[in-house]
Amino acid sequence: MVSSLPPLVSQLCDILHNPIFPAQLASAIQGSPNDKDLYLRIEASLTTGARSTSSNGALQLGCINLRNGMLVPSPSFTPAHTPDPGGDGADSASESTLHFTPDDHESRPSKRHKTVSGLRLPHSSSLEKSKARPLHTKEASNSHPHDNESPKSIRQVHSDTRFPQRAKPGQGLDPPVLEPTSSDKLISGIWRQVYSSVQLSRDFSDVKPTINIRSGASLEVFESVNALCLQYYNRSQSSRALEMIVQAFWVESFEARTAVLRYEKPILSKTEARMIAVREACVVLNWREKDLRNRMYALPSLRPPILRQKTNEPCRAIWRGYKEIKDYGGWAALVFASAGVYRFCKYRSEFGEGLFCRLRHIRSGLEIAADTLHPGWRDILQVIQQDTPAVYTGHPHGWVTTPEGTCLTLASTYEYLNLPGGFQYTFIDECVLDEKVFGRDDPRRVPELDEDTCPVCHEKQSDDITENQCVCFPALFGGVRSSAPVQIFRTTNGKNNGVVARCPFDRGTAIGEFTGLITSGITGLDVMIGGTRSRPYQIFQGRMGNFTRFINHSCRPNSQFQRFYWRGKERIIVVSRGVSAGAEITVDYSEGYWRSLEKRCLCGEACCRFKER
Ligand SMILES: C[S@@+](CC[C@H](N)C(=O)[O-])C[C@H]1O[C@@H](n2cnc3c(N)ncnc32)[C@H](O)[C@@H]1O
Known part of the structure; x- marks a missing residue:
């Protein structure tokens, strides 16, 4: 057992003005096997800035034996091979990835990963010894610690002192990664928006600054301009959500109207009934039929071969997409869908069972997040007179x-x-x-x-x-x-x-x-x-x-x-x-x-x- 840190370590910390290292070291030593010597390996590396993090390929300066405080001079070596003084002799510098686990490294597989800094403890066979200890495994108990008298085993988790390094672009040979599909992007956009601070509302009362924002650049003015940006951002997000809700609902309404037309005039084919419903819509929308199609279709070039032949239905590509997202993912999926949803629906290339299955799968999770993080979000469904109270309350x-x-x-x-x-x-x-x-x-x-x-x-x-x-x-x-x-x-x-x-x-x-x-x-x-x-x-x-x-x-x-x-x-x-x-x-x-x-x-x-x- 190492009782106190050797003076050499303290001197080093003084020289380098690093007051926290002794605490980190003591913590790392804690719980380490007491039947083996521990060494502190000291490495050096060249960096381009005094505050940059440690880098790969460090040179070994030497080691301090933490039991007796003696210096162990460095053997000659190359940066590609860093012997582990207390370890098992495994090559610790043969990998290009960083791979850390918490303090307790006792059962580390023999294949070691290169580290760029921090402390590494030697292996030990103490697992075998410890198997004889009494065990108390009251999983997930929420009893108070001090109510619990008898158990004496300690089930503790330690933390690490080393940070996983952020990947630098172009460094090393990164394994190939699959590009996200449009569906991946759609779904991640929905989650991002649910977890954002956006505030959706049906209330479009006048948004204007409370003070004169043309009166200079004081903090007050700047804050007011920022508030204005935020209000308009929330408003535009709300408008977009409201527009999509109404358009998805329009598709349902259009289907219902077509059915009624055919019921009233059984002689009408499905297509004829639809064309009549389109014309009825154009009267109110004040669009030409072509305009309506253009707004709802994908690019004109896509229209005849893909959309019309495939669906044999005019003018419902984008709005139908919104409805399908709602049908499978729930209203929350549509309301929190981000800007990319328009393009996603316009090109329709990934609509199908795969997408629907993914939307069904996240539906309840999305509703939990939406209800608990944005308790008023369902209010905007009132625009189509849909009254749905929050299902999930309390903490997310x-x-x-x-x-x-x-x-x-x-x-x-x-x-x-x-x-x-x-x-x-x-x-x-x-x-x-x-x-x-x-x-x-x-x-x-x-x-x-x-x-x-x-x-x-x-x-x-x-x-x-x-x-x-x-x-x-x-x-x-x-x-x-x-x-x-x-x-x-x-x-x-x-x-x-x-x-x-x-x-x-x-x-x-x-x-x-x-x-x-x-x-x-x-x-x-x-x-x-x-x-x-x-x-x-x-x-x-x-x-x-x-x-x-x-x-x-x-x-x-x-x-x-x-x-x-x-x-x-x-x-x-x-x-x-x-x-x-x-x-x-x-x-x-x-x-x-x-x-x-x-x-x-x-x-x-x-x-x-x-x-x-
Ligand atoms: C901190 S809790 C983690 C949450 C836990 N799964 C739960 O539902 O409350 C730790 C417990 O989860 C279980 N656990 C966690 N990871 C496990 C794993 N890889 N294999 C088996 N059980 C595990 C063990 O029972 C463990 O004691």
């Missing part, structure tokens, strides 16, 4: 989508636990301090850190968006915050619930902060470990937290837990390693966690480390 993550397309309340998915009082969960955006344990002294605070400076990018951190300059994770800190585009879904392979991404998260971007009760002393229940060895704390999500509580493990995860420091306090965040829209968000819970869980891993990956238990 209080609902679970199922593969069958239905929705369940979150609580009902935990009935099998037979908890007294049922599954109660409070959604919180910020961690709550357990004052019974810590008083007012937040253990996340790192005294050595300057509250106003980001220890990663060294830019100013401020909760005031106009002053903040740290853009490490702007979706979470120092920027405009909005609901994470994720939903809770019912897995099909026995993991109960999981979290699905509705929009893509680029590699290196934040998905969410791991929020919960900041406490200590919990055993036998899932906790996240934070802080340092001398100032540890746990984040417990049993009764309160956010969607990160429902993220499952995978041995080939697409995200990772990571530490970040915001305004002098440690935060645990979930960072993407590259998550595509529609994918389940997964992290690696680590070896230590699985050691205490009497279950087999169901991640289904070929590289699964815990399927045999």
